Amino acid sequence: MARAVMLQGTGSDVGKTVLVAGLCRAALRRGLKVRPFKPQNMSNNAAVADLPGEPGGGEIGRAQWLQAIACGVAPTVHMNPVLLKPQSDIGSQIVVQGKVYGHAKARDYQALKAKLMDAVMDSWRQVGEGADLVIVEGAGSPAEINLRPRDIANMGFATRAGVPVILVGDIDRGGVIASVAGTHLILPEEDRAMIAGYLINKFRGDVSLFDDGIKAIERFTGWRCFGVVPWLKAAARLPSEDSVVLERLTAGERRALKVAVPMLARIANFDDLDPLRAEPQVEVAFVPPGQPLPADAGLVVIPGSKSTIGDLIEFRQNGWDRDLAQHRRRGGYVVGICGGYQMLGRTVRDPDGIEGSLREAEGLGLLDIETVMEPEKTVRNVDARSLAFDAPLSGYEIHLGRTFGPDCARPATVIDNVPDGASSADGKVFGTYLHGLFSADLFRARFLESLGVRGGGVDYRTEVERALDEIAAELEKHLDCDAIFGLAR
Template identity: 55%
Template sequence: MAGLMLQGTGSDVGKSVLVAGLCRAAANRGLKVLPFKPQNMSNNAAVTPDGGEIGRAQALQALAARAPLHVDMNPVLLKPQADRTSQLIVLGQVRGTLGAANFREARRPLLPEVLASYRRLEARCDLVLVEGAGSPAEINLRAGDIANMGFAREANVPVVLAGDIDRGGVIAAIVGTRAVIDAGDAAMIRGFLINKFRGDPALFADGYTAIERMSGWRGFGVLPWVPAVAQLPSEDAVVLERGLGAKDGKLLVACPILPRIANFDDLDPLRQESGVEVAMIPPGSPIPQSAALIVLPGSKATIADLAFLRAQGWDIDVLAHHRRGGAVLGICGGYQMLGRSVADPQGIEGPPGEVAGLGLLDVATVLGNRKALAQVEGTALGARFKGYEMHMGVTDGPDALRAFASLDGGGSSARSDGAISRDGRVLGTYCHGLLARPDLRAALLGRIGAQSDGFDNDARVDAALDALAAAMEEHLDIDDLLALAGVRT
């Protein structure tokens, strides 16, 4: 039984990417490795082959480990939605809705299921690499914790603490963590590593030694800034702030940042195209008139995010863009917003009711209890693609007769997905991940007068994982990390 847990001094210090890099490094050494995150909170999710859902960070880590996705990799997933509530996903399936106030009481009973998932993974591989959530220094959340030390101590998994030097204050962050956690938790932490270092590592030698002296923990190395990480999908919405205009003659693709934006990595392949500038539009900023394409992204709460879109005046921008001859693509929740109406008769997202959509597609959506979760393949815009469905609701109407995609039926008849407006400039689909394939991306860009570079995004991500693993092998003490985990080499 071999396991190692990576916790962080805070959110967004790079835990997800570090675990992915360690997974690839271990896999490249010939080890059978699997990723695990006890509890995740994210609206970015992936679909497993058996129709469950897990955090997309664990999907990336599984790819790094060269392992198929499984619900045991992320047994508890919280998906924030309207009214300070989160959808609770346990072992890949919806188990209900939790308010912010009652999750602290509800999470502790989930620990046996979390531990059972971990033990099942442990029995299938040489090494389980575990990602924590947030920080163990959040001692106000310690009681009933299942994401950090609550899990580590129950499972008896050693912990390495990661600090992000790029944001500053890394010495205080690591030593301060040691100061605020209790002795039992501190004993689980066996060392630290430094992430995102820029410049000459020799300049940090004294700081590194000071952390070792003041914390009592050994260091496992200093990882420099790895440019290849920019090719990897991001999980947290904090990375979304970007420029608002096209540069150097590039065509602009604009996407408004909705409060409950989901699966925004759908746009990552477009972001890598040399002739395209993707602008994520923050609240308070108009959608630029220079945009060639507006993308309405996935949303965990379509009705609430549609109201927010209108409050920002983005509905006016989208409609004006279409009147000027611009193209619009709606994905999942964004597709639902483009229709005539969105009805929620059962109160899935909030109070029961119905709201008007943007009316750019002649379709209507009715939300319901059944959640569609499936990996899909098919043809869209004349090109083959692979992707996944993850939505609650059924959308239908005259424009759905001009389907966006035809999905393979797996031995039965094919079924259609999405809709295209009569003028051909408004597209809607429930399929996520479809832009990773070069042919479909080229077909979409061709509609707005742009050419694709023709790269395979999946191959780019895989190459980036290898580059990350190589950097970790060079700058971190991987041998000792594996020995700490209990791997016999």
């Protein structure tokens, strides 16, 4: 087995994903063969990963896809063997080693964990093959001791695999001393013994001001501090996985083009918008429920959804359908991606109840198409081409459903030589199943030019690589990386 170390948090959203990605890149820069691993993830931001003997075809969390990039390797389904995708009133879809395993409500899922641990340990062995180091990311917090008996994400995995743990505390949310010391207090002895120390994340200002905090934590816990990480500005240039970050995104300075994005309840793969956010002339405004779509938006993008019918109904309840119709009358542009594409049609039907109890919903009617949900799921990486803008594209598909209708005669793209998507007669509304559409620099520049905005000049994929390098350099400066990597066993 490869040597390994695990990062667990005092709570959710303490920055574990970025820290693991940065440590993976730091290890790669030292010449180590490093791999990421997360036993269980919960996210509707998924990525396509390799199945054994088959390129593509499986799903993992977007975070592990990013961490694989940080390691300089192709992502595989074994990097995230259990993925939970929250889905309307039927609980979550469960993806095991890249494939849909079934659906379960939270209480029923707890009973499944013992079976899923076998898959976790199988993937754990496979990820470690040929690697010098595996950096593991926990989920939530080990302090949720009510979930400990069936845990597969934190101490349940760490004790089973014998992996030492570093606890991550988030000082930005306040109470970090209490959260670290409290975790020490309530953990059972077996779990507490797995923790080798802690680090503090998201510190703003003079790090030396926390010296007394470190002494206090040592008095309470006896744990060593591996360092205090400052606020990592470069993290904003990385794809986000957890939709909780959307709640903190606020409108920036006014720019040449405002792009409005409704925050669907089951929004999925919203990192499709990151390349637009990186454009200096573009302001991306995520619109929360209860607020109208801004009248000064030149473009509305309806993102992916894990529950198209449920989100479509809530779309109307928010009044966004009326806002969208007015936007269209003003000559505004509309793009739908995956579930958002399905919503743009006349109807969405789910005769088998795949998404839940709602079997049909009226669409937004901006495209003359309809969608029928079908059991077989499309999961693949693809090469494509934009027909309207004559530009190469690359990305991935993760979706249920078959879409058809008169406007499909004007496809938005061609994916692997097969027409995809649909467009309105004036070309101002189009939809596609292609995720990653805006990551194509040439397409993005030409598309923005059609909206009267100068785009381009931003190599998005290169910017992600640079951000990872910057984060790794910051971690090398502020953490005892020698001790962290030496701790691995």
